[in-house]
Amino acid sequence: MTKPPPPGSRLSLPEVWLEQHGDALYRYAYFRVNDAPLAEDLVQDTLLAALQAQESFAGRAKERTWLIGILKHKLIDHLRKHAREQSVDTSPGSDQDIDALFKDDNWSHWRTPPAVWDNPSAALEQQQFWAVFSDCLGALPGRQAEAFTLCEIEGLDGSEACKVLGVATSNVWVLLHRARLRLRECLEHHWFDQGKRG
Structure with a gap:
């Protein structure tokens, strides 16, 4: 008792x-x-x-x-x-797929603009969206998923996240950047493109 x-x-x-x-x-x-x-x-x-x-x-x-x-x-x-x-992915070829998403002369512009998404607030309320988002988040490499979860979901700032992850602040921003790119690609493929196909 x-x-x-x-x-x-x-x-x-x-x-x-x-x-x-x-x-x-x-x-x-x-x-x-x-x-x-x-x-x-x-x-x-x-x-x-x-x-x-x-x-x-x-x-x-x-x-x-x-x-x-x-x-x-x-x-x-x-x-x-x-x-x-876990270790940070620093292999030479790890950024090649990311480079292909941006214009050669300007890293601040997408080569192909993001697809037009439906109303995000309506999509976020749907249980199916969260299932797809969870799958996409789960498909991220470990450190990227952890950085995204800490900063975007838990609301930690970069310095707090770097302490938790045991990496430099610049590495946290790289991990976040890569996580966002992969989440964008995954969500466009598994969620937002589904409406265009159906």
Whole structure:
């Protein structure tokens, strides 16, 4: 049996955390790691850490916000550990496919302009779009996916992301640039072009 929440706090009993917040925590973790077993492990670690830290809950945030804050720390710890295990792609041919997307005389202009996309806010609300986006994000090389997730989804700035990834700030921007290019190509192929074919 677990201890009751500290007096004055608004925590519910730990026995109901999984039922009340498990789905939200799992979705949050899964969207960031795109790996069901890992997301489950992160949620389990989060709930265990919350159980151990429940006496420090001051009630300044809602219970779910507090749990998601703990989950964010678990995600960052996982990304740090994972970042140490992988290396940055610096092979000479890794930029050749990217070079082909831009005009020869000007790297700030696309060789072929991006396809006209339908209303992005409507597309973002569709569950199918998120499934395709998740697949595209999962298809990115590890470091690119991590950089994109940290900066664009988690909202970390470049200096924070470079600490998590253990790379120089310029490398974070290169990883983000490559991730955006590959996501653009993947989404155009698997989502936005589908309407033109159908």
